[in-house]
Amino acid sequence: MTDPTNGIFDFQQMNVIRDAHRDWCAEQSIDVDSPVGRDAATLMFEAYKAGKTTQAELIEACEAYAEQRRANVRLGSPSIDSRS
16 A cells, blocks of 8 residues: 555545545535535545544544534624735
8 A cells, every 4th residue: 555645545545535525525415526525625635644544534534624614603703804
């Protein structure tokens, strides 16, 4: 098997990442080719490189990231002036 830290993934590793990505996107009703779907794929590649090598661990990594993003969003808050 290829060392995942060098950014090169073998067929088996790619299948794990692909399957996790498809499953997570389906659970979230997200198109795999949408911007959010592509962000999830990138996150899963990074998570795999960081040692999360099972489908469940990759989905967990996406869930943790999504939860962190939800925690940082406050619906109804005033907008932030981006020109500051």
